Amino acid sequence: MGATHLPSTEFDGxxxxxxxxxxxxxxxxxxxxxxxxxxxxxxxxxxxxxxTEYADxxxxxxxxxxxxxxxxxxxxxxxxxxxxxxGQLALWxxxxxxxxxxxxxxxxxxxxxxxxxxxxxHGVALTRNVDLxxxxxxFRGVSNGGWNPKDTNFHLYTLVLAAQTPHAxxxxxxxxxxxxxxEARAAExxxxxxxxxxxxxxxxxxxxGDGASSEGDVHESMVFAASYNAPVxxxxxxxxxxxxxxxxxxxxxxxxxxxxxxGFPGIRVDGNDVIAVHAVxxxxxxxxxxxxxxxxxxxxTYRVGAHTTADDPTKYRESSEEELWRAKDPLERLEKYLRTxxxxxxxxxxxxxxxxxxLAAYVRKTTHDLETPDIRTAFANTYVEAHPLVxxxxxxxxxxxxxxxxxxxxxxxxx
Amino acid sequence: MTTxxxxxxxxxxxxxxLSNNPKTLLMGEDIGPLGGVYRVTDGLIKEFGADRVxxxxxxxxxxxxxxxxxxxxxxxxxxEIQFDGFVxxxxxxxxxxxxxxxxxxxxxxTVPVVIRIPYGGGIGSIEHHSESPEAxxxxxxxxxxxxxxxxxxxxxxxxxxxxxQDPVIVFEPKRRYWLKGEVxxxxxxxxxxxxxxHVIREGTDATVVVYGPLVPVALAAANAAAEDxxxxxxxxxxxxxPIDFDTVTDSVKKTGRLIVAHEAPTFGGIGGEIAAxxxxxxxHSLEAPVIRVGGFHMPYPVAKVEEDYLPDxxxxxxxxxxxxxx
Numbered sequence: 001m002g003a004t005h006l007p008s009t010e011f012d013g014x015x016x017x018x019x020x021x022x023x024x025x026x027x028x029x030x031x032x033x034x035x036x037x038x039x040x041x042x043x044x045x046x047x048x049x050x051x052t053e054y055a056d057x058x059x060x061x062x063x064x065x066x067x068x069x070x071x072x073x074x075x076x077x078x079x080x081x082x083x084x085x086x087g088q089l090a091l092w093x094x095x096x097x098x099x100x101x102x103x104x105x106x107x108x109x110x111x112x113x114x115x116x117x118x119x120x121x122h123g124v125a126l127t128r129n130v131d132l133x134x135x136x137x138x139f140r141g142v143s144n145g146g147w148n149p150k151d152t153n154f155h156l157y158t159l160v161l162a163a164q165t166p167h168a169x170x171x172x173x174x175x176x177x178x179x180x181x182x183e184a185r186a187a188e189x190x191x192x193x194x195x196x197x198x199x200x201x202x203x204x205x206x207x208x209g210d211g212a213s214s215e216g217d218v219h220e221s222m223v224f225a226a227s228y229n230a231p232v233x234x235x236x237x238x239x240x241x242x243x244x245x246x247x248x249x250x251x252x253x254x255x256x257x258x259x260x261x262x263g264f265p266g267i268r269v270d271g272n273d274v275i276a277v278h279a280v281x282x283x284x285x286x287x288x289x290x291x292x293x294x295x296x297x298x299x300x301t302y303r304v305g306a307h308t309t310a311d312d313p314t315k316y317r318e319s320s321e322e323e324l325w326r327a328k329d330p331l332e333r334l335e336k337y338l339r340t341x342x343x344x345x346x347x348x349x350x351x352x353x354x355x356x357x358x359l360a361a362y363v364r365k366t367t368h369d370l371e372t373p374d375i376r377t378a379f380a381n382t383y384v385e386a387h388p389l390v391x392x393x394x395x396x397x398x399x400x401x402x403x404x405x406x407x408x409x410x411x412x413x414x415x
Numbered sequence: 416m417t418t419x420x421x422x423x424x425x426x427x428x429x430x431x432x433l434s435n436n437p438k439t440l441l442m443g444e445d446i447g448p449l450g451g452v453y454r455v456t457d458g459l460i461k462e463f464g465a466d467r468v469x470x471x472x473x474x475x476x477x478x479x480x481x482x483x484x485x486x487x488x489x490x491x492x493x494x495e496i497q498f499d500g501f502v503x504x505x506x507x508x509x510x511x512x513x514x515x516x517x518x519x520x521x522x523x524x525t526v527p528v529v530i531r532i533p534y535g536g537g538i539g540s541i542e543h544h545s546e547s548p549e550a551x552x553x554x555x556x557x558x559x560x561x562x563x564x565x566x567x568x569x570x571x572x573x574x575x576x577x578x579x580q581d582p583v584i585v586f587e588p589k590r591r592y593w594l595k596g597e598v599x600x601x602x603x604x605x606x607x608x609x610x611x612x613h614v615i616r617e618g619t620d621a622t623v624v625v626y627g628p629l630v631p632v633a634l635a636a637a638n639a640a641a642e643d644x645x646x647x648x649x650x651x652x653x654x655x656x657p658i659d660f661d662t663v664t665d666s667v668k669k670t671g672r673l674i675v676a677h678e679a680p681t682f683g684g685i686g687g688e689i690a691a692x693x694x695x696x697x698x699h700s701l702e703a704p705v706i707r708v709g710g711f712h713m714p715y716p717v718a719k720v721e722e723d724y725l726p727d728x729x730x731x732x733x734x735x736x737x738x739x740x741x
Binding site for chain 1: 474517611
């Protein structure tokens with residue numbers, strides 16, 4: 001884990017200029033030629049020399065599950081957007097268009113893996129069994145978090161862009177150390193039955209967007225990940241817009257190509273192809289868990305709606321662009337495939353729709369029922385250990401609040 | 416009792432915590448074979464290996480950010496920032512992430528990260544090597560900030576910082592790294608609260624509150640004042656967040672006069688906070704306004720003129736004269 005793991009940085013300098021030129025061309029709105037795609041917009045399954053093997057692991061039940069997940073999270077997204085429009089949420093961050101990137105990658109992770117999301121990973125949260133209503137606590141203004149990450153290994157949303165990326169690398173370094181300690185213990189006691197490491201090997205997935213890729217923390221975290229060969233998968237959802245600023249302002253080359261500069265693999269995958277995303281992420285996680293180091297995945301996708309409900313995409317992009325991407329819709333292409341292959345029929349899709357409506361009703365009711373916390377919980381949670389200033393200010397607040405108790409009683413008494 | 420310098424005391428304190436707790440690890444630039452630019456971590460990599468004493472890439476946000484991740488996984492990282500003025504690339508991670516993680520998680524997560532920062536002037540160095548940014552961090556809820564002024568405190572406070580479940584920044588007075596003193600490494604240990612102030616010299620005419628590098632200066636000023644028949648009480652604050660206002664208040668009730676001295680600029684500094692709190696707590700005991708002695712409202716000046724910038728014995732005595740004139 002020390003500096004002995006530093007990878008070679010040798011490269012063929014003569015090829016660099018040509019490659020940069022090709023990459024720059026590829027970045028001008030066109031997918032890189034090397035983009036991994038298995039399920040095309042026409043709903044037909046193609047092949048890939050590496051990743052078909054991973055796609056072959058998926059049975060009909062899993063594929064139907066992908067569809068159910070994507071449909072559920074899209075329905076959830078619609079409901080949350082409606083709740084914001086009705087004033088029930090302060091803000092909402094929609095994910096429509098990115099369902100395949102999130103469900104495909106989330107379903108590739110194992111329970112022992114730890115996930116660091118940004119603030120749009122509602123689909124990944126679903127795959128980690130986070131109660132979706134809990135995601136709304138933050139947007140409702142009743143919590144800055146809302147769930148206990150220890151329950152699901154799904155970390156809290158972070159609003160400062162890319163701040164979670166070094167956390168992910170540090171967490172992965174911790175996994176690495178835990179693994180090493182477990183192996184050392186097992187080696188010390190070879191006679192003990194079942195002395196293999198008790199915990200299954202784990203890795204970390206950290207999400208960020210094309211906009212966040214410009215932040216320094218992404219760079220620093222990739223340097224650290226490479227230096228220590230940390231078991232971390234960087235999952236960049238290139239949804240093409242950092243609020244109103246296009247990807248072209250963030251990068252001159254496909255983002256996946258940046259990995260080469262750090263000395264680990266970078267893969268661009270069709271982010272609207274749930275099968276390819278799942279395959280690529282499963283490969284990357286296996287790579288990381290086996291001690292082969294970090295991987296960068298760039299999921300080439302599109303944010304069909306606004307950045308947040310405070311945003312107006314009509315001011316900065318053409319509707320024709322949105323239409324182009326709607327034609328690549330991740331749900332429609334999987335539906336075509338499931339129907340064509342006879343893996344699902346009308347009954348299945350009707351049931352998915354009904355389940356979605358049930359989820360929406362649950363979310364709506366739960367949001368209305370979310371209780372406003374007592375500010376005393378904020379006093380309690382600022383520090384772990386006793387803190388005299390917090391105690392002093394809480395005591396003042398209690399005394400101050402108690403001063404109103406008499407007034408309330410008098411009002412109730414009609415005075 | 417063993418005599419050692421502050422730098423050696425921190426080194427021994429780190430050695431003790433690395434030995435006692437397998438989850439402790441050190442992270443920072445040049446802290447491995449070099450032993451840190453001040454040699455505070457000297458020899459530790461040889462003893463504990465590169466996985467426990469981690470020479471990191473040159474990136475402060477990366478150091479602190481990865482330390483947060485390690486802490487979330489159950490480790491106890493101790494980060495070294497090479498110089499005070501270089502903490503700012505990591506400021507975002509400290510203030511928006513480290514300080515807030517426990518509150519953000521509704522108390523479910525703890526991030527017991529320790530950040531060691533050599534701070535303060537008086538070493539004749541160049542820009543960004545002599546700053547006192549403690550107030551910037553003290554203003555952020557969720558962080559604890561301590562600063563030892565002698566080897567015994569240095570030895571124990573670093574271990575107490577590692578044991579604390581909250582994030583702790585340890586500001587180390589770099590110009591006192593070579594100050595020698597006795598350290599009782601045999602005591603059962605952590606009887607003293609690291610967040611409690613110490614009355615290190617008793618007096619009756621005025622109280623001088625200081626911390627870190629100015630402690631020896633204040634003691635020398637108190638001794639000089641004694642020659643003029645003035646009895647000055649000196650308090651080593653030790654903790655900047657939280658501040659032990661009880662000890663300061665008790666002292667002011669006895670002496671009636673308060674001077675707060677620190678190297679950081681006076682405006683917006685810790686001295687102003689102490690002055691305001693003591694005015695609220697002991698207004699009727701005060702015989703004079705609280706007087707602050709500190710740096711000027713300017714970037715830390717070039718080394719050739721830093722003597723004019725740094726509070727010294729005369730500046731503290733001048734403040735004492737003003738306080739006693741009321």
